[in-house]
Amino acid sequence: MPRFSYEEADNYGSQNFEGKINYFQLRKDGEKAYIHLLGNDMNDFPGYAVHQITVGQSKAGKDVHRYVNCLREAGAPVTECPFCAEGKHNPELSKVYAKLFIPVYNCDTDEVQIWERGKKFFRTLASYCSHNPNVSEIVTEVERQGAVGDTATTYGLYPTDEKDDFKMENISEDIPEILGDVVLDKSFDEMDYYVKHNEFEGDKSNSDSGVTRRDSGEATSRRTPTRRRSVEDEY
Numbered sequence: 302m303p304r305f306s307y308e309e310a311d312n313y314g315s316q317n318f319e320g321k322i323n324y325f326q327l328r329k330d331g332e333k334a335y336i337h338l339l340g341n342d343m344n345d346f347p348g349y350a351v352h353q354i355t356v357g358q359s360k361a362g363k364d365v366h367r368y369v370n371c372l373r374e375a376g377a378p379v380t381e382c383p384f385c386a387e388g389k390h391n392p393e394l395s396k397v398y399a400k401l402f403i404p405v406y407n408c409d410t411d412e413v414q415i416w417e418r419g420k421k422f423f424r425t426l427a428s429y430c431s432h433n434p435n436v437s438e439i440v441t442e443v444e445r446q447g448a449v450g451d452t453a454t455t456y457g458l459y460p461t462d463e464k465d466d467f468k469m470e471n472i473s474e475d476i477p478e479i480l481g482d483v484v485l486d487k488s489f490d491e492m493d494y495y496v497k498h499n500e501f502e503g504d505k506s507n508s509d510s511g512v513t514r515r516d517s518g519e520a521t522s523r524r525t526p527t528r529r530r531s532v533e534d535e536y
């Protein structure tokens with residue numbers, strides 16, 4: 302898992318990039334884009350085991366979904382994670398997804414974006430990185446192969462000869478933390494509260510009333526670092 306400061310996650314947590322996370326998407330079959338991967342090997346692109354929740358509705362009336370980090374180690378009993386433990390009552394909530402959240406620099410829009418991919422993309426990305434040393438400096442062509450809604454959609458990654466002197470360290474934009482910004486990073490107690498109330502305690506950030514930041518002291522006291530560290534070791 303990527304390194305991040307617990308203090309930072311507590312203070313800013315999911316709210317830091319709330320509503321501002323910019324996702325990389327190709328919508329049509331054969332559509333292409335040019336990107337830099339913001340990492341060089343699979344250590345920079347860890348997978349995440351996540352649950353999906355509906356956290357509210359957008360102003361347009363659409364459900365807003367977020368991912369929440371699963372607390373359970375592979376093979377551990379479901380009681381390790383309050384969402385996993387809901388299997389019988391709430392199969393949707395208990396479902397665990399293996400995801401990649403790949404930070405990319407989109408050359409076409411000059412923006413840092415997050416590219417969400419499923420488990421099947423691990424091999425494609427690992428192969429591409431291993432064949433292209435210092436891959437972050439290469440302008441990579443991405444091509445979507447598959448129509449909207451086609452579950453067999455794949456993405457091709459191709460190195461180009463284009464030279465743009467790109468260096469990751471020269472990016473001025475903040476890169477979202479995957480755990481905390483993109484994937485909600487909740488404690489056991491916070492997730493347990495969600496199971497019982499269908500919302501996170503004190504979390505009104507997704508309603509139209511605006512963003513409410515949690516009190517950082519309160520958040521810290523609810524943390525269970527020992528449990529979290531054991532989860533980190535798993536990945």
Ligand SMILES: [Zn+2]
Pocket residue numbers: 352370371372373382383384385386397
């Ligand atoms: Zn879980």
